[in-house]
Amino acid sequence: xxxxxxxxxxxxxxxxxxxxxxxxxxxxxxxxxxxxxxxxxxxxxxxxxxxxxxxxxxxxxxxxxxxxxxxxxxxxxxxxxxxxxxxxxxxxxxxxxxxxxxxxxxxxxxxxxxxxxxxxxxxxxxxxxxxxxxxxxxxxxxxxxxxxxxxxxxxxxxxxxxxxxxxxxxxxxxxxxxxxxxxxxxxxxxxxx
Amino acid sequence: xxxxxxxxxxxxxxxxxxxxxxxxxxxxxxxxxxxxxxxxxxxxxxxxxxxxxxxxxxxxxxxxxxxxxxxxxxxxxxxxxxxxxxxxxxxxxxxxxxxxxxxxxxxxxxxxxxxxxxxxxxxxxxxxxxxxxxxxxxxxxxxxxxxxxxxxxxxxxxxxxxxxxxxxxxxxxxxxxxxxxxxxxxxxxxxxxxxxxxxxxxxxxxxxxxxxxxxxxxxxxxxxxx
Numbered sequence: 001x002x003x004x005x006x007x008x009x010x011x012x013x014x015x016x017x018x019x020x021x022x023x024x025x026x027x028x029x030x031x032x033x034x035x036x037x038x039x040x041x042x043x044x045x046x047x048x049x050x051x052x053x054x055x056x057x058x059x060x061x062x063x064x065x066x067x068x069x070x071x072x073x074x075x076x077x078x079x080x081x082x083x084x085x086x087x088x089x090x091x092x093x094x095x096x097x098x099x100x101x102x103x104x105x106x107x108x109x110x111x112x113x114x115x116x117x118x119x120x121x122x123x124x125x126x127x128x129x130x131x132x133x134x135x136x137x138x139x140x141x142x143x144x145x146x147x148x149x150x151x152x153x154x155x156x157x158x159x160x161x162x163x164x165x166x167x168x169x170x171x172x173x174x175x176x177x178x179x180x181x182x183x184x185x186x187x188x189x190x191x192x193x
Numbered sequence: 194x195x196x197x198x199x200x201x202x203x204x205x206x207x208x209x210x211x212x213x214x215x216x217x218x219x220x221x222x223x224x225x226x227x228x229x230x231x232x233x234x235x236x237x238x239x240x241x242x243x244x245x246x247x248x249x250x251x252x253x254x255x256x257x258x259x260x261x262x263x264x265x266x267x268x269x270x271x272x273x274x275x276x277x278x279x280x281x282x283x284x285x286x287x288x289x290x291x292x293x294x295x296x297x298x299x300x301x302x303x304x305x306x307x308x309x310x311x312x313x314x315x316x317x318x319x320x321x322x323x324x325x326x327x328x329x330x331x332x333x334x335x336x337x338x339x340x341x342x343x344x345x346x347x348x349x350x351x352x353x354x355x356x357x358x359x360x361x362x363x364x365x366x367x368x369x370x371x372x373x374x375x376x377x378x379x380x381x382x383x384x385x386x387x388x389x390x391x392x393x394x395x396x397x398x399x400x401x402x403x404x405x406x407x408x409x410x411x412x413x414x415x416x417x418x419x
Contacts, residue, residue, distance in 0.1 A: 020369060021369045022223065023218075023219050023220075023222040023223035023369070024219055024223075024297070025219070026218040026219045026222060027218060027219070027302065030218070072274060072278060073274070074296075075270050075273060075274050075296045075299055076270040076271060076274060079266055079270050079299055079300070080263075080266075080267070083263065115219050115297050115300040115301075118296070118297060118299065118300055119293060119297055122293055122296055122297075123293060126293065166384070167381045167382075167384035167385040168384075170380075170384075171215070171380050172377040172378075172381045172384070173377075175373045175374070175376055175377035175380070176373065176374065176377050178373045179371075179372075179373035179374045179377065180370070182368075182370040183365070183370045186368065186369070186370070
């Protein structure tokens with residue numbers, strides 16, 4: 001059992017990396033990865049929100065939507081819950097942990113429409129995960145997002161100093177770097193034991 | 194030019210959502226493994242976009258300005274759910290191929306972007322044409338990316354053998370890295386022939402303006418940088 005739960009985190013973070021193999025959250029992956037510091041803060045906020053959102057979505061689905069036969073409403077319910085949840089988490093952190101709020105705060109409201117959050121909640125339901133499995137897979141996925149965006153930020157800070165042919169500058173070279181990262185992450189598929 | 198036709202031209206060519214505005218990259222990268230997937234995803238998005246533009250444009254004087262984004266999200270999420278159920282019922286093979294990316298149309302930047310940038314300021318009929326133009330532009334770009342990946346990666350196009358059997362297809366192109374490479378290639382070609390895209394601005398500043406969440410994310414990142 002423990003072995004399976006560990007596998008769930010490893011699979012979420014490395015084998016099925018949310019950005020590099022499932023293409024969720026590409027928008028912020030390409031947009032925010034310019035600075036290392038911002039990437040790390042965004043990553044922290046994403047870990048926080050995705051873990052809590054998967055927990056709440058899993059409880060809501062098992063105890064409210066499924067018994068009432070409303071599972072077709074899950075997309076609408078999840079997106080509203082995620083939006084509300086982010087607001088509550090933000091207010092709570094502001095009061096209870098000002099230091100954490102200061103480092104994550106400005107990123108929190110923006111994560112609502114990051115498709116990785118909704119994607120994880122929906123995937124958990126689709127795979128029929130229970131509460132603990134949902135939380136762990138959410139945590140693993142968010143960890144994978146953070147890993148990918150911080151690595152890309154590191155690569156981009158090096159690329160910036162290079163002398164590139166004009167058509168390659170800007171988005172293309174970032175996409176090519178992402179492609180090479182994605183090839184590297186494909187190597188992790190050997191880990192699925 | 195007729196202003197309705199102008200909307201179609203604008204969506205297909207001038208402000209093509211994927212190739213020029215660089216919106217909705219997640220589904221573009223994810224489902225373009227086959228040309229047929231591109232058409233399926235493109236037309237699903239087109240249906241949602243046309244209906245959401247119509248509804249939001251009709252309600253533009255009713256929805257209070259302060260709560261417009263939550264209202265748009267509820268409208269779009271309902272339309273996506275309807276579309277998802279219809280696809281599941283009538284086109285099970287498309288549903289199977291696109292999977293999780295159908296419900297994720299809700300958070301596609303193109304839809305909220307057009308609601309915010311066009312439908313809430315214009316008449317219903319014009320908004321519908323804007324939706325059709327943008328949807329077609331998205332469909333064409335997705336199908337093009339899908340066709341290139343399918344030809345290179347499995348030697349077929351729409352399931353028809355294109356490359357001779359003796360040529361070994363380059364498998365990496367239907368794997369995730371291929372998606373990044375093909376989109377990068379498209380942008381390189383457009384840069385090289387001098388078509389202006391907004392991508393330089395997008396990547397330089399991290400902003401694409403149209404998509405509320407990304408724009409604010411980049412502002413936040415700038416704040417951190419200070």
